[in-house]
Amino acid sequence: MFRDLSRPIETGMPTYPGDPDVTISPDATHAADGYATSELRIGSHAGTHVDAPRHTLSDGDGIDERAVGEFAFDARLVDPGSLSDREPIEPGMLPESDTLDAVDLLVVRTGWAAHWGTERYRDHPYLTEAAAERCRDLGVGVGLDAFGPDPTPTGSAVDGATGAGDQPVGTPAHDALFRGGLPIVENLCGLDDLPERFRLYAFPLRLRDGDGSPVRAVAEWDE
Template sequence: MNNIVIDLTMPLYTGMRVFPGDPEVKLEIVHTHEANTWELRRLEMGSHTGTHVDAYSHMHEGGATLDEIPLHRFFGKARVVERHSDWPAETGLFFTDEAGMELADKIVSRKPGFVGGNITEELQRTLLGHSIVTYTDLINLERIPKEQNFMFYGLPLKIKNGDGSPVRAIAILEG
């Protein structure tokens, strides 16, 4: 049985769209094969650039930072869900339609380790306050069948005192 792997990550590139006021993205080649026999790029960007994860400290002073959140909180069983469906407990939730504060109590009651997709900033702040990791700027969620479990991986860089990090996010569906 072959599994299906879906990349949920937007590519990073110079000049890409960022949240207003965040640092611009700049990727610059500083070493080349021709001059150095290897290639190396300098990366300049904010910690919440492209597909990224938010630590609790992102919106809550004194909240846990990336290096303090246990690694197992960044992967696990997940679903793309409809707003009004019955969601399983302790399963990551992803929304393709906008999810706002009207869903906060329902989400928190299901105790997901992580939530992502099209969620409002206000909902994101509430979830982070309940120690629920949030993911932003995911792509290709529409390729995942709704209401079907899959394995999600969205591992951050281990940034000391990090408030967020770009991730390579993937979904693995049983084939």
């Protein structure tokens, strides 16, 4: 059984605050040219995508420096239960180590996929730095149905906006995972009723020195 867990790439789709807008426009057309091509303008972290360590660590690997096999994951679905806006996901909400045999990616179902395309999508739950460090200690990366494992700014990132209340600022969860060489997959969808264990394929474009890349994320499991 296969399921597409990726967002369609389309003009005007939601993007992280401060990231480039996405546009797809005709280049050549059948009427004028006898064939069709399109111009795609997109940021490296648009839609469903994987982050490279270079995204937050100046000395981190680029996306093209990772072996392609590193983007085929033995995944474990994690359902922390009903979460509220900007609720921290603590280490105790993650699985015990003895249940993670042959797992290299935890896919955390926050429920925030339901808010895609709304302002509330920015208010997703997030991993505490301690939770990210626990993932690092366990040797497992993280996938989420949200903008990312850290809180999303309340305003435009380019204007220096910060988190709300006592939330962390910056990228402590990203950094903790990247320092362990672990993957991060963001803006997943279609996580409802997935089995607890499955394979996840999230192959990036081969961008030279890339800090991340959109992916076609696909889950596979036995019926």
